[in-house]
Amino acid sequence: MRSDVTLRPLDRALLMALLRTAVEDADPAEVMPPVPGPGGWTPGRRAAFVRFHESRSLAAEPVESTFAVVVGERVVGAARLCPLGTAAGAVEAGVWIGRSHRGRGVGGAVVRGLLERARGSGFDTLFLRTTPDNTAVRALAAGIGVELVQEGDAATAWVDLTAEAR
Numbered sequence: 001m002r003s004d005v006t007l008r009p010l011d012r013a014l015l016m017a018l019l020r021t022a023v024e025d026a027d028p029a030e031v032m033p034p035v036p037g038p039g040g041w042t043p044g045r046r047a048a049f050v051r052f053h054e055s056r057s058l059a060a061e062p063v064e065s066t067f068a069v070v071v072g073e074r075v076v077g078a079a080r081l082c083p084l085g086t087a088a089g090a091v092e093a094g095v096w097i098g099r100s101h102r103g104r105g106v107g108g109a110v111v112r113g114l115l116e117r118a119r120g121s122g123f124d125t126l127f128l129r130t131t132p133d134n135t136a137v138r139a140l141a142a143g144i145g146v147e148l149v150q151e152g153d154a155a156t157a158w159v160d161l162t163a164e165a166r
């Protein structure tokens, strides 16, 4: 288990570092909702990435908590916890890691960090959702002892945070 991975609550400076990491080391589709127009990291898409995080987690009334994933002093990705309005006590987790840092245990450390933070914030259930073909997320879920199941066009898991510490 990696001990050099930390989750830092997003602020303006971290958001700019996160944008650089996203542009250099990830595809837009992996890190933000779709934006119409030509593909790639166009100026419009970079601005939309910043607006997305400003509106979701840096707003006066944030809808989710976003964290920069930091390895050593380097921002390598992002993670989030978004309370689910539809299920009391439940929070949805999300994560992306820059391509050049994948497959080295960073995602696994992030999931454990999110579990701890969700539990510490009083949530009793963590919700995971991905596309059915996302084998990396399937492996991340298996790492904390849960199995994704097909739910409509997604693969999901509800993790009981009140059970024995995972």
Ligand SMILES: CC(C)(COP(=O)(O)OP(=O)(O)OC[C@H]1O[C@@H](n2cnc3c(N)ncnc32)[C@H](O)[C@@H]1OP(=O)(O)O)[C@@H](O)C(=O)NCCC(=O)NCCS
Pocket: 030, 031, 094, 095, 096, 097, 098, 101, 102, 103, 104, 105, 106, 107, 108, 109, 129, 130, 131, 134, 135, 136, 137, 139, 140, 143
């Ligand atoms: C999903 C993601 C966050 C995983 O991060 P990571 O740092 O590569 O994860 P880890 O290195 O901790 O690997 C976790 C497990 O996934 C497996 N894995 C990693 N990449 C994989 C791949 N491309 N295919 C299959 N398995 C993979 C690892 O072998 C490991 O399994 P193990 O615990 O059995 O050894 C990363 O691949 C990513 O950012 N993908 C793009 C965005 C995305 O899909 N986010 C999730 C949206 S819900």
